[in-house]
Amino acid sequence: MNRIQDILHNGFNINPNNTALSDASNNLITYDELHHKTSIVKDVLNSNGIGDGVRVGIISQKTINATISIFSILKSGAAYVPIDAESPVERMSFIIDNAQPKAIIIEEALVDVLKPYLKTYAIQIDVPLDGLVLVINGSSDKNLIEQPNDLAIILYTSGSTGIPKGVMITHKNIISFVNWSNELLDVSHEDVFSSIAPYHFDLSTFDLYVSMMNGAHLILIDAATSRNPRMISSLIAQRKISVLYATPSLLKLMLRFGKIERFDHTSIKHVLFAGEVFNIESFTEIKEKWSTGDFYNLYGPTETNVVTYYKIPNVIDGRQSTFPIGLPCPYAKSKLYDEKNTASLIKEGELFIKGSSVSPGYWNNSAKNADVFIKDDEGEIWYKTGDWVRLDESGNYVFIGRNDRMVKKNGYRIELAEIESALQKHANIFEAAVIAKEHEGKIEISAFYQLKETYNKALQILELNEHCFKFIPKYMLPDKFVCLSSIPRTSTHKVDYQSLLKL
Amino acid sequence: MKTEIESKLKEYIVSNFFSGDPNSLTTDTELLTSGIIDSISALEIVDFIEENFNVEFEAHEVDKENLNSISTLSDFIIQKQT
Incomplete structure (x- = not known):
């Protein structure tokens, strides 16, 4: 193929x-x-x-x-x-x-x-x-x-x-991933796949092409339906969905609002999740409800597609708080770099990936390509993920965090700078600084802004949301807006994000 | 009966989701389309109704038509209770 x-x-x-x-x-x-x-x-x-x-x-x-x-x-x-x-x-x-x-x-x-x-x-x-x-x-x-x-x-x-x-x-890229998925999972034309992720999101390539490869039935779950977990629950029961790939955020919504106990979900065979960290507590709850399924934690930025995977064991190690992202897929090669840029046998560093699933680069964006798609001495391209990971005793990678200021929320990658730049386009805003922090297991985005001197009334949340929504999608809208008399600075006059995190 | 249901719903929405002047929230105020409640808050309202009014939403009934105002919610509850 x-x-x-x-x-x-x-x-x-x-x-x-x-x-x-x-x-x-x-x-x-x-x-x-x-x-x-x-x-x-x-x-x-x-x-x-x-x-x-x-x-x-x-x-x-x-x-x-x-x-x-x-x-x-x-x-x-x-x-x-x-x-x-x-x-x-x-x-x-x-x-x-x-x-x-x-x-x-x-x-x-x-x-x-x-x-x-x-x-x-x-x-x-x-x-x-x-x-x-x-x-x-x-x-x-x-x-x-x-x-x-x-x-x-x-x-x-x-x-x-x-x-x-x-x-x-x-x-x-797609064929490498689909062939591997097909070997990993026990699927055939009798399976029923769900398509929950929207088509502009990389998870959709699994749904679309692994299902079609097998001659299986694919259930299309549109955006409105995906906001109603009870409807997803009902579809799983009615159509006997057996393969489901979603973000942990969506699975947590299923737990909270899906009323799973009212439906028969014994058709579930394979549950895959990716895009963000799934805390073990919520995971265990969903695993108990979907006891017929096996579960996989997949990892990979859009630029590489899925490149590591971890099959969740039946008995979960109680000392863990999150799952490893696992072992590299057979088509992917990985290496780690630390701050000193030495790729020697270090156990913790920034993850670099090459292989047949790795994108050839960004379209129409050569400057950015040079930053993150890096050619090695043999002329092969490595993608610099910006993700900090470590290797555990069993050879699995464990995700630690983002290298820079990108965050993942509800499975979407959000660049905090993009929100700042949207806010700064507001006629009455002098400067904006956006941070993300974990709050009760969820990523919460707070936007701090300083008004222009000519304007001294804090802006309404509705107005700020409406303004931002002209430039950024809904999933990027901040959870909180805070008006400050001035944005704090470090000694080198950079925005002091650390002190904003403490506010 | 409808006014009783409506006032219970209003009280819940005001104390959980509505930051403006409570008097400006009428039984016909559009909740979803105006952005007063988002999709998650809507699901919380559904749970609140199931827990307090002894009715159950079918999956397809969790939709804009039923959820968009205090009045449509009350109609739904009454129709389910009878």
Whole structure:
């Protein structure tokens, strides 16, 4: 298998009559229908000049038709760029400008909202997908940057300068990961996978492609449904979901609000989690409720996909407070660097990763590439994760923390600087400093701001949230805003984050 | 009966989620669409109702239509109780 299309074809060949996709409202499509529909849409794309070497944006809620679009884009030879349909239009527009997609498939309801940003996408083509429209950039065919010929997806994550970065994911990246997942788990066409993560989030590649590889049934859980854990509980019971991949935050919500005890969840076989640290106490609770399942802690930034894994043993070591992130996947090589930059046999340091799942770099962002995708003497590329880890006695990696000021909250990576830069765009704010700290096992983001001298009334939370939401997605909004007469400084006049942490 | 349910709900929402002037929160104030309560607070309200009014929400009933105001919540409770 060389391309993701081969994965889709594999699933189709297993049993064309099996259900491929269904949504929360129980609309469904078989593999046969999926194959047929994606072929039609692929032809429409190809006949409009969309294929190898170009990118196609997709801005839609998670629906069967949005999923058909993604598969059709891949079949056409193009790469897809999923853009969060719930994010502010300014962010969508930034991503469109940066990704320079040749075409975009957009939810009909969003076309008017996005119109001012889509001036060059003047050509509108009918696609046989209800609720979606295809717009094409007619102004220029020329790529400003050359696209790697193996490019499959670009996933945008937060950037340290307040600018999202597009992580390029290749066919090879996905296939390495899918093949390994398939060996790790006991799955077949009889399994029922859930797709909880949105498509712009890296967890989605497991859901989409491991399920399709096996000819299994994938249940699409859209954003609104994912905010209702009781609905997820109900879907697990009704559709007999057996494989579930989610962030610990979501699993904790399932525990708190999912009313698991009211439903039959004995179909659960494999539960995978990633994206943040799962405290053992909450984990144990969910493990007891889902006693038919086995559990895996997966680790890997978007830039490398999953690169280490840890199968949770039946008997949990009571001395631990969190689980190790585990051993490197067979396709990944790892090494540690400490402050002295020596990669000798140290047991603790910053984790570097290379291997077939590692992204070739950020799209259209050469400056950032040079910082974190580092070539070794043999010419191979290592990704500098920024994660500080240690090796324990049994050879497992244990996550310690972020090297810089990135935090993970609810599975999303958040650069605190991006929130600061959003706040600083407010007309009455002189300066802002944002910190994150753990509070009762949760990451809490506090934004401190200093007003301009011409203005002396603290701002309303609602106004601040609304302002920030123009520039950053909802999941990045601070939990707390604090107005200070001045932002504290260190002796070298840098923002004194340490003292803010104590406030 | 409806006013009794409504005042219980209002009391709960005011003391847990609403920071403004309690008099400005009416039974028709939009809770979710206005941002007064977020999706997690909505789930807490559902739990509060189940614990205090002896009703049970089906999974699909935890939705915007039922949760968007004190009035729609009360209607839901009454309809479930009868």
